[in-house]
Amino acid sequence: YLYNLRQVAPDTKVYGIIGKPVRHSKSPMLYNEVFKSVGYNGVYLFLLVDDIANFLRAYSSTDFVGFSVTIPHKEAALKCCDEVDPVAKSIGAVNCVIRRPTDGKLIGYNTDYVGAISAIEDGLQVKYNGSRTNVSPLAGKLFVVIGAGGAGKALAYGAKEKGARVVIANRTYDRARELADTIGGDALSLADLDNYHPEDGMILANTTSVGMQPKVDETPVPKYVLKYYSLVFDAIYTPKTTRLLKEAEESGAIIVSGLEMFKGQAYGQCEKFTGLPAPKELIGKIMENY
Ligand code: ATR
Numbered sequence: 553y554l555y556n557l558r559q560v561a562p563d564t565k566v567y568g569i570i571g572k573p574v575r576h577s578k579s580p581m582l583y584n585e586v587f588k589s590v591g592y593n594g595v596y597l598f599l600l601v602d603d604i605a606n607f608l609r610a611y612s613s614t615d616f617v618g619f620s621v622t623i624p625h626k627e628a629a630l631k632c633c634d635e636v637d638p639v640a641k642s643i644g645a646v647n648c649v650i651r652r653p654t655d656g657k658l659i660g661y662n663t664d665y666v667g668a669i670s671a672i673e674d675g676l677q678v679k680y681n682g683s684r685t686n687v688s689p690l691a692g693k694l695f696v697v698i699g700a701g702g703a704g705k706a707l708a709y710g711a712k713e714k715g716a717r718v719v720i721a722n723r724t725y726d727r728a729r730e731l732a733d734t735i736g737g738d739a740l741s742l743a744d745l746d747n748y749h750p751e752d753g754m755i756l757a758n759t760t761s762v763g764m765q766p767k768v769d770e771t772p773v774p775k776y777v778l779k780y781y782s783l784v785f786d787a788i789y790t791p792k793t794t795r796l797l798k799e800a801e802e803s804g805a806i807i808v809s810g811l812e813m814f815k816g817q818a819y820g821q822c823e824k825f826t827g828l829p830a831p832k833e834l835i836g837k838i839m840e841n842y
Contacts, residue, residue: 560595566615567825568597570604570629571622576790578842579620582818583825585838592826601625608632608649608658618825619649626702633660643709644734645702648821661824664703665710667816668787672755673714675783675808691715694751696781698742698772699759700727703787707757708735716755721745723760745773749780756800757785763794771795778803789814815839 569579575598583596594617601607604625621629626645630636633649634657640646646660669690676689695716697708704720708731712718718737722728725741732739740748762772768791778784784800789810797807818839819830 561593563593565592565594565617565825566597567594567618567620568599568616569620569622570599570601570607570625572600572602572624574598574600574622577622578789578814578839579622579818581842582835582838583822586822586831586834589834590828590831592828594826604628605632617651617653618821620821621647621649623702630660633658636660637662639665639709643702643705645705647702647817648824650824661820662706663817663820663824664813665706666820667818668703668707668757668785668813669710669714670816671808671812672757672783672785674812675785675806676755678806688714690755693717694719694754696721696745696748696754696756697759698722698745698757700724700731701759703759705731707759707787708732708737711755711757712736719748721748742772746777749777752780753782754780755783755785756781756805757787758794758796759787761788763796764788765790769795771799775799775803778805781805783808785813786810787813811839 569577580596580598587594626647629646640660640662643662645662647664648661650659652659673689690711693716695711696719697704698721700720700722708718708720712735718735719740720728720732720737721740721742723742728739758772760772763770778800783806785808786794786797787810788794792809792811801807815835818835819832822830
C-alpha cells in the first residue's frame with residue numbers, strides 16, 4: 553500500500569511520518585492512497601527517527617515538503633520549528649510540520665484537537681438530535697480528560713475552548729495539576745476517578761494508551777462509574793472499539809472511537825499538505841475499509 557517507485561519523479565512532493573515506533577502508523581497507507589486517488593503527485597514515507605531535532609536539521613533542506621509527527625516526538629517537534637501556530641503553542645505539541653516553499657522555514661501545527669473535538673461534538677448532536685448551531689454542545693459540560701500527555705493536552709485545550717468545564721485525571725497527579733493550571737481546570741489523581749461523580753451527563757475522554765492492542769483487556773476506568781457519563785471518547789483506534797467503549801455503550805453512553813479523531817486530524821493535515829480541500833469521504837472510506 554505504499555507507492556510505486558517508478559511514479560517518483562524530480563517534481564514529486566515528498567512527505568513522511570516521524571515517530572518511534574512508527575511501523576504501526578496508518579498514515580502512509582492513508583496518504584499514499586489519497587494521493588493516488590486524487591491524482592496528486594506525492595509520496596508519503598515511514599520515518600523511524602530517534603532524534604527529531606537532528607533529523608530535521610539534516611533533512612529540512614532536502615525536498616521534503618511536510619511531515620506528520622507522532623509518539624514520542626510531538627512535544628520536541630514544537631521546539632524544532634521556526635514558527636509555531638498559536639493553537640499548537642498553547643497545546644504545547646505539534647503533529648504536523650510544513651516546510652514553507654517561499655523561505656524553507658518549518659511551520660508547526662496541531663491538527664489532533666480539531667479531529668477529536670469535532671467528533672465528540674458530532675456524537676453529542678446525535679444524542680440531542682439538534683442541528684449544528686454556533687453554540688457548541690460542549691459548552692457548560694463537565695469534561696473529564698484521562699491523561700496529561702500530548703493527546704491529553706490537545707483534548708483539554710479543545711474542550712476548554714468550546715466552553716466546557718475541564719477536569720484532568722492522570723496517574724501522576726502532579727502532571728494533571730500542571731495541565732489543569734495551564735488551561736484553567738481541575739485536577740484529580742486517576743485512582744480517585746472511581747469515586748468522582750459530581751453530576752450526570754458528563755463527558756469522558758481517554759487519551760492514555762490503556763486498552764490499546766495488544767492489551768485489549770485493560771481499561772482506565774471501572775465500568776460502574778460509566779453510568780454517570782453521557783458520552784465516552786477513546787483516543788485509541790486499534791482496536792476500533794476498546795473495552796472502555798464497549799462498557800460505556802452497555803452503560804447507555806454514546807461512544808466515539810479514536811478512529812474519528814484520526815480521520816479528523818487527517819483532514820487538517822491533508823489540507824496543509826496539498827493546499828486543497830480534504831477529500832473527507834475518501835479518507836473516511838479508506839479508514840473504514842482498512
Ligand atoms: P501522548 O503524547 O501520546 O499523550 P505521553 O506524553 O507519553 O503520550 O502521555 C501518556 C499519558 O498516558 C500520560 O498521561 C500517562 O500518565 P503519567 O503522566 O502518569 O505517565 C498515561 N499513561 C500511560 N500509561 C498508563 C497506565 N498504564 N495507566 C494510566 N495512565 C497511563
